[in-house]
Amino acid sequence: MAIFVAGIFTEGYMVHCYKNNGYNIVLDSNSGSVHAVDDVAFEVIDKYETRSKEEIIFELSSKYPEITVSDIEDVFADIEELKKQGKLFSEDTFRDLEIDIQARPTNLKAMCLHIAHDCNLACKYCFAGEGEYCGDRSLMTFEVGKRAIDFLIEQSGSRKNLEVDFFGGEPLMNFEVVKQIVAYARSIEKDKGKNFRFTLTTNGVLLDDEVMDWANRECYNVVLSLDGRKETNDRMRVSRNNKGCYDLIVPKFQKMAEKRNQQGYYIRGTYTHYNTDFSKDILHMADLGFQQLAMEPVVADPNMDYALRDSDIPVLKEQYDLLAREMCKRNRSGKGFTFFHYMIDLEAGPCIYKRISGCGVGTDYMAVTPWGDLYPCHQFVGDEKFLLGNVFDGVKNKELVKEFKLCNVYSREACKDCFARLYCSGGCSANAYHRTGKITGTCDMSCELHRKRVENAIMIKVDQMYHSMEDKK
Amino acid sequence: KRIITVNTRNLTESVKKGGCGECQTSCQSACKTSCGIANQQCEQLKAEK
Numbered sequence: 001m002a003i004f005v006a007g008i009f010t011e012g013y014m015v016h017c018y019k020n021n022g023y024n025i026v027l028d029s030n031s032g033s034v035h036a037v038d039d040v041a042f043e044v045i046d047k048y049e050t051r052s053k054e055e056i057i058f059e060l061s062s063k064y065p066e067i068t069v070s071d072i073e074d075v076f077a078d079i080e081e082l083k084k085q086g087k088l089f090s091e092d093t094f095r096d097l098e099i100d101i102q103a104r105p106t107n108l109k110a111m112c113l114h115i116a117h118d119c120n121l122a123c124k125y126c127f128a129g130e131g132e133y134c135g136d137r138s139l140m141t142f143e144v145g146k147r148a149i150d151f152l153i154e155q156s157g158s159r160k161n162l163e164v165d166f167f168g169g170e171p172l173m174n175f176e177v178v179k180q181i182v183a184y185a186r187s188i189e190k191d192k193g194k195n196f197r198f199t200l201t202t203n204g205v206l207l208d209d210e211v212m213d214w215a216n217r218e219c220y221n222v223v224l225s226l227d228g229r230k231e232t233n234d235r236m237r238v239s240r241n242n243k244g245c246y247d248l249i250v251p252k253f254q255k256m257a258e259k260r261n262q263q264g265y266y267i268r269g270t271y272t273h274y275n276t277d278f279s280k281d282i283l284h285m286a287d288l289g290f291q292q293l294a295m296e297p298v299v300a301d302p303n304m305d306y307a308l309r310d311s312d313i314p315v316l317k318e319q320y321d322l323l324a325r326e327m328c329k330r331n332r333s334g335k336g337f338t339f340f341h342y343m344i345d346l347e348a349g350p351c352i353y354k355r356i357s358g359c360g361v362g363t364d365y366m367a368v369t370p371w372g373d374l375y376p377c378h379q380f381v382g383d384e385k386f387l388l389g390n391v392f393d394g395v396k397n398k399e400l401v402k403e404f405k406l407c408n409v410y411s412r413e414a415c416k417d418c419f420a421r422l423y424c425s426g427g428c429s430a431n432a433y434h435r436t437g438k439i440t441g442t443c444d445m446s447c448e449l450h451r452k453r454v455e456n457a458i459m460i461k462v463d464q465m466y467h468s469m470e471d472k473k
Numbered sequence: 474k475r476i477i478t479v480n481t482r483n484l485t486e487s488v489k490k491g492g493c494g495e496c497q498t499s500c501q502s503a504c505k506t507s508c509g510i511a512n513q514q515c516e517q518l519k520a521e522k
Contacts, residue, residue: 346480348518351491
């Protein structure tokens with residue numbers, strides 16, 4: 001199905017008009033307002049700022065003989081009313097907030113603890129190189145983990161909610177220390193006025209009843225790695241003797257999802273050049289009974305055979321469309337599931353500060369190596385240029401923190417006329433650095449795919465609205 | 474009705490109330506490789522609900 005897209009961008013306002021799955025959708029980027037419109041209103045809005053009212057009325061009267069001039073004038077009146085309400089052609093009044101954000105004290109709120117630089121799988125696309133991050137195999141000690149928790153509390157200022165993700169390598173290769181760190185944090189959180197949210201990312205090989213019960217008590221979220229269909233998963237996610245892990249992990253993940261009442265977990269896959277038909281992998285996982293799904297494009301050296309290439313982009317975008325349409329169908333038949341990138345909360349999503357400043361890499365969020373070194377995030381670990389300090393002596397490279405504080409939607413040239421900038425917040429600095437050599441750069445492929453995901457996420461919301469209107473009739 | 478507005482929230486409302494930093498760090502939630510800011514939720518608004 002053809003998808004028509006038109007954008008109206010000026011320095012002040014940004015309106016994105018597109019057709020998707022039979023709907024005409026207008027996104028007013030600055031206010032976040034979403035409008036579902038008919039064909040006539042779609043054309044009026046699309047031409048509103050570039051043509052005179054008389055020209056538009058003349059043109060549309062010829063094109064749509066069944067509508068009257070009065071009908072078109074009503075559309076103009078509706079647009080004027082929405083403009084007055086700040087819901088259409090709204091100005092960008094957020095630029096000055098960038099200065100405010102940069103002036104704020106840097107308070108840490110999240111840490112990625114590299115609990116194990118070792119892994120019991122040897123996934124071919126692993127950016128951590130079999131979990132070792134281009135270094136030696138290493139496990140975090142309780143002393144380092146305890147100090148990391150103390151450091152996070154010390155650096156968190158007045159923030160109450162603190163997050164710690166156990167990451168690797170494979171965290172369950174160091175499960176005893178994971179449990180000790182969590183027990184320590186729980187023992188002091190009340191006195192310190194903090195609330196710890198723990199997440200665990202695992203490949204599932206060592207997942208057993210003990211781990212599941214512990215995770216269900218302690219973990220706010222569990223990320224379970226699976227790439228989809230058996231042939232997809234077992235092509236890339238293999239043991240050190242090249243054996244696929246699908247048959248071993250799927251039953252465990254199904255048990256885990258049920259034990260968590262289908263909440264507080266994600267089955268998280270990676271797609272590569274070898275499965276550009278990844279919507280089939282997502283639907284396969286949904287058909288296995290998983291209801292919380294995430295699937296990400298591989299991060300890889302462009303020279304690798306499995307790396308995504310520019311020629312894949314049209315196929316990938318079509319896959320996102322196919323997935324969105326199938327999700328609409330399943331939602332309507334009561335068999336819906338959640339896809340991470342199609343979760344969008346139009347009423348209670350993040351505030352404008354978060355949308356401008358992004359994930360907090362190097363400022364709100366840092367990664368800790370097994371020996372206590374601090375990096376801006378897990379994707380910079382092992383690159384000495386990005387070493388910030390360590391949990392014992394604190395952040396030494398304050399200039400680098402300042403550089404990361406400048407990462408926001410206004411510092412990226414490519415974001416200036418992008419309708420999705422307040423939905424992706426400028427994208428991933430690590431991806432940008434690895435593609436362009438600059439942390440304030442952008443990765444063209446990531447941008448293309450993210451725009452497509454945002455369009456589809458909004459379309460699903462529109463579909464839900466119409467579905468609920470039909471139910472009420 | 475030729476124009477239906479899907480949502481009532483306006484981002485400008487969050488200029489005064491936002492910025493508390495209590496929401497979840499997006500990269501911690503599922504992706505770990507690409508950003509998903511918009512699919513996070515505001516803790517203040519969640520509490521109000």
